[in-house]
Amino acid sequence: MKLGTKLLLAPLLTGLIALAGGGLNAALMARQSAASADAFRTDLDKLRTITQVEEQLGQLHAGVYRTVALIGSMDEPAIKTFRTELKRQVDGVAKAVSAVAGTTDRDEGLRKQVDQISGHLQRYVQQADNAVDMASVDPNTGAVSMQSADQSFKAVSKTMTDIVALIDSQAVAATAASSQRAGWQTLALLLAS
Numbered sequence: 001m002k003l004g005t006k007l008l009l010a011p012l013l014t015g016l017i018a019l020a021g022g023g024l025n026a027a028l029m030a031r032q033s034a035a036s037a038d039a040f041r042t043d044l045d046k047l048r049t050i051t052q053v054e055e056q057l058g059q060l061h062a063g064v065y066r067t068v069a070l071i072g073s074m075d076e077p078a079i080k081t082f083r084t085e086l087k088r089q090v091d092g093v094a095k096a097v098s099a100v101a102g103t104t105d106r107d108e109g110l111r112k113q114v115d116q117i118s119g120h121l122q123r124y125v126q127q128a129d130n131a132v133d134m135a136s137v138d139p140n141t142g143a144v145s146m147q148s149a150d151q152s153f154k155a156v157s158k159t160m161t162d163i164v165a166l167i168d169s170q171a172v173a174a175t176a177a178s179s180q181r182a183g184w185q186t187l188a189l190l191l192a193s
Contacts, residue, residue, distance in 0.1 A: 025189045036178045043171045046100045053096050060089050061153050064128045068135040068142045090125040113163045124152035
């Protein structure tokens with residue numbers, strides 16, 4: 001082998017190693033970015049679901065109050081239909097909230113919050129149904145008995161706010177961990193190169 005070829009081999013090999021390290025770093029960064037984007041989409045979907053559930057529950061609660069206030073103008077089949085629909089809608093809210101729970105270890109706190117909401121919703125539907133039942137006899141008594149349903153409604157709302165805060169803190173922590181991993185990967189590849 002000629003001397004010129006021997007002298008060029010070392011810088012060429014060094015360049016190839018540096019390029020391979022850069023390519024590997026780019027591939028790892030792309031993979032990390034895709035994983036972060038997936039986690040972000042999942043968190044965003046959870047937040048959308050919670051927002052929709054809060055809106056639906058607020059409308060449901062307002063409907064219960066409206067029914068209690070106007071119950072004197074409703075006939076018995078309409079009241080019965082409303083009570084059946086109330087239970088169906090609260091069941092729908094509970095199912096939508098349970099979809100937020102997740103299945104990973106990271107979601108353990110979220111599952112606990114969702115379980116709390118399920119308990120509050122069960123109490124709420126019983127209390128609201130009881131208020132409608134009492135209002136059918138005496139509207140004033142029904143309005144007074146809505147206070148316990150209000151407490152359950154507020155508990156559901158607070159727990160949903162806690163879920164949003166938990167999802168936000170998990171997203172911030174995941175972003176920080178992802179940035180730290182990316183930094184360590186880059187440093188390790190740089191040292192290896």
